[in-house]
Amino acid sequence: MMPVCDGMEEIEFDLVNDLPFCRLSKLFPDVSFYRWCNSAVDYLEFYGKDEDLKKVSDFLPEIEKALNTHVIYRTSRNGNLSVMLVCRCNASNSTIRKAESKNLMWKAPVYYQNGHEKISLISPVSENFLSIFDEFGSIGDARVIKKAEIKPELVRDTYTVSMSELLSALTTKQLKYLVNAYHMGYFDTPKRVQIGEMAKEFGISYSTLQEHLEKAVNRILKGLEPYLTIDLHIRGDRED
Structure with missing residues (x-):
């Protein structure tokens, strides 16, 4: 059996x-x-x-x-x-x-x-x-x-999320700076690079880079929100 x-x-x-x-x-x-x-x-x-x-x-x-x-x-x-x-x-x-x-x-x-x-x-x-x-x-x-x-239903979600739909709200500049920031270690704990260092390397101002990154992260989170909500519901009151 x-x-x-x-x-x-x-x-x-x-x-x-x-x-x-x-x-x-x-x-x-x-x-x-x-x-x-x-x-x-x-x-x-x-x-x-x-x-x-x-x-x-x-x-x-x-x-x-x-x-x-x-x-x-x-x-x-x-x-x-x-x-x-x-x-x-x-x-x-x-x-x-x-x-x-x-x-x-x-x-x-x-x-x-x-x-x-x-x-x-x-x-x-x-x-x-x-x-x-x-x-x-x-x-x-x-x-x-x-x-x-x-959970098996999360396997289903993993294989059905549309990347084009998830990322379509991002501009090319936002995606470029987000990907580079990730690979440079900006999102690591502790950070391997500071936003001012990246801005200097990209040739843009601190505030411009910060705005691009914040908008990119917010738009990705907005696209992921339904899946995050489903996962939170599945987990219930469990605390990790």
Whole structure:
């Protein structure tokens, strides 16, 4: 009889290995990137200095060769490089496919920075996590950095939130400054950078940058409010 589960677990892993995308992160440690994959295409968003992104772009033929694939879309602008590849991933060259082979769901996007890969996996069966942990350990370093129990309805929400709808209210400038502020450590605790330092680097005034960031955060929170309210209702009076 199939076991009945009231909840699921989500575990976030920090991985270091020599699979193609993690190796790419090692080669360009000053560039961070996100990865989405639907088994038909891999979509990558790179962030960093323009000179570093140029090096990544020039290296793409090596990625095509390593994965036996080809680039079908590429665009770049200040601080960002977006690339779409035909997916050629399998359980031997991709942590995503490895997770799927163990009946685990993965939560997009996967994040890469400084040779590390961060991937969140979801399953109602703990044994699946033990199996994938051994699998990840066999190809490199694997560390669990977060573990939480989640309700099945929250899994549904995770996979149905529309990013275009959520972010459509943001202007390009607001999105640019918000993303850069995040990667520079403005939202870290403690902050790794102050708003005045960022404003100077961006060439704008303190008050202008503060206004852009406040509007961006407020608009994202407004879009997320229904989901936050649902989650608060589900949690009830529980205090963490």
